[in-house]
Amino acid sequence: MVCPYHALAAAAGITITPSKHHHQHASNSNNNSGAKSSSSGAPVPNIPVPLSALLRESTAATHKAVERSAGVRALVGAAPGSDDSAGGSSAAPALFRRDYVRWLIMLAAIYGTLEHIIAELRADHSSNSALAPFLADPELAAILARLQPLLDDIHAHESEMTLESGISLADLADEQALWADDDDDEAVNNTSALRKELLDSVGAFLPLPVASTYIHALTPSQVVATLAYVRRLRAMLPTSESGSDPALALHPARILAHVYVRYMGDLSGGQHIAKRAYARWPLSSPSISDDNSTTTTPSIIAGSPGFVSYAFAQPEWDHAADGERQKTKSAAEVRVKDQIRRALDDALDGESALNHERADVRTITTIRTAVAEVICDEANVSFELSAALFDALMDDVPAPIHLLNSVQTAKARHFDEQLLNPDSSLASSDLDRTLSSSSSSSTSSSDESSSLEHEREGTSSRHLLHASSALSAHHTFSTLLHHKHAATRWMMGAVAMGVLAAAVMTTAVWASRGLIGSHRESGIAMPAVVSAVTL
Known part of the structure; x- marks a missing residue:
């Protein structure tokens, strides 16, 4: 590795x-x-x-954990622990089309928020130098935009759901409201406030009637998982736009981590999910074009009615000859991936050059390191939030309440604060704390590392870029401290035993000479030293 x-x-x-x-x-x-x-x-x-390579390496463990999660297996129809190379399994979790529609709604909330924030950052020029290479490519932004394709897919599958069972999204929303009224569980009742917060956030880019129906159709666990992701993204908005506590603001460069995880994921594993979803929930009704003529289902699943959200750069391959269509599609997706990688790889140079033109080499190096740190940290957070979305598809998975406050517990916050404050500079000690393989053994550093270890317990892969060296120093310091205390206790014990032995021997000598009796007669408290040592 x-x-x-x-x-x-x-x-x-x-x-x-x-x-x-x-x-x-x-x-x-x-x-x-x-x-x-x-x-x-x-x-x-x-x-x-390249930052893209650094992201791939630093997220390898969390990426693999998401791929193997129960939620992913439920979505693709693979039984837990089975080889999912075959088309589904009789032992796979039972998900229905309404579950898939809810999955699409969660994604629409995430992508809508992400793309809304990207648009706001493009209009704001205060702290987006790392984002400049990505924001400066309007063609790429247009290709990546997923909100409208997701809304189209939701509409297609809702129509199919109504044909199959007579159930609409409005019916699912009424069902959730009925269950909430009949449930005395405090956690369920608290979901109504979270649902309202999510609805307010989604209302920034969706008409209120549509947004209300969609958000109210989600289960409580799905509301929590979606809101946790949305809150995290909104922390990267310009402070005046987000309305959140400035002390909890995250550096906008972190958005690039979500660009990497979401869009690169859709271009890779997302294509596999598309094939499974198409096999499990195909559309029976033909697509009707603008001229009212029916169109046949394309041979490639991505871009088919109900699955357009999986298609990227579709105009380039949609009308290719049948024998060349898949090849042309693959080539277009490779090109889009390359565009994303270039935008990521140029991010570090943009941040260090634009914001710190007068800085010395070491300061620029520190800035590059800080930006790389926050982006790689955020990518692991993005995978964790994505796993919660998958798991929310399953009824027996508790709502991920702990993720709602992920901003407060964000790793590498010292870098966010200093990068966002134009009047402060990144100290060289910050660079040393990140990169040094033998970092300082100060008590404060050790305490910080220890708290990080407990905070991220069970997700050790997220320590790759920062906490490992600090935890190593903490472990070394603790070991030395342990040995020091052990040695001190041993020495004190040895001294005490020596004094006690000397006292016992003295007592024995005096006793043998008959002195104890004479001392008692004279009123001398000779045994006091023995009593003191014994205590």
């Missing part, structure tokens, strides 16, 4: 001393993935690792 510190250092343009790196990662001493190599095999120093 590529050392995340080596990769992060290279992303910041830092060369790690080979001897120190070998000392910390002896098993990976021959791994030079953090720097490019010349034809002779020697590493070329100070060649930054």
Whole structure:
């Protein structure tokens, strides 16, 4: 595995001393993935690792965890623990079309919020230098836009659901309202306030009647999972627009993490989900075009009626010859992925150059490191929030209440605060805290690392970029402190035993000489020293 510190250092343009790196990662001493190599095999120093590669490496564990989650298996129709290469399983969780419609509604809320924030950041020019390469490509933004395709898919599957069972989204909303009225559970009752907050957020980009029907059709767990994601995204809005506490603002560069997780995911694993969803919930009615003529279902699932949200750059391949259509589609998707990667890879240079033109090399390096840190941290958070969306499809999974306050517990917040404050500069100690393989053993640093460990328990993969080195220092410090205390206790015990032994021996000698009796007769309290040592 590529050392995340080596990769992060290279992303910041830092060369790690080979001897120190070998000392910390002896098993990976021959791994030079953090720097490019010349034809002779020697590493070329100070060649930054692309942010897209750093994101892929730092999210590998959380990405795999989401892929193997029960919610994903439920959506694609695979039994827990089974090989999902076959088309579904009789033991797979029973999901119905209404569940798939709710899934699309959750995605519409997420993508609508994400794209609304991107539009706001494009209009705001205060803190978006890392976003500039992405925001400056209107063609890419148009290709990636998912809200309208998702709304089209929701409408198509709601119509099919009504044909199949006579149930509409309004019926699902009434059902949720009825259950809430009959349930005395405080958690369920509290969902109404969360549902209203989610509705208010979605109302920024959807007509209120539509938004109300959609949000009220979601189950309580789905409301919580969706709102947790929406809250996280809205923390990256310009403060005046978000209306949230400025102290909880996250650096807008974190949006790039969601661009990476959501859109790159749709272009990759999302295409597999499209095939499974098409097999489980096909549309029986033909699509009606504008001229009222029916059209046949395309041979490629993405772009089919009810599944247009999985199609990217569709005009490029939709009208290709039958034999070339899949090949043309794949080529278009590769091109879109390359465009996303370029925007990500240019982000670090944009932030350090635009905001800190007068800074020295070390400060620029620190800024690059800070931006890379917050983006990679956010990508792991995005995967965690995505897993909650998948799991909300299942009735037996508790609502992820703990994710609602993810902004308050955001990792690397010291970088967010300093990057957002134009009057402050990133101290070199921040860089050292991130990259040093032998960080300071101060008590405050140890306490911070310990709290991070408990806060992220069960999600250790999210420590790749920052907490691992600090936790390592904390472990070393604790070990030394433990040995110090143990040695002190041993020495005190040895001294006490020595004094006690001397006292006992003295008493024995005096007793043998018959002195104890004479001391008692004279009123001398000789045994006091023995009593004191014994206590």
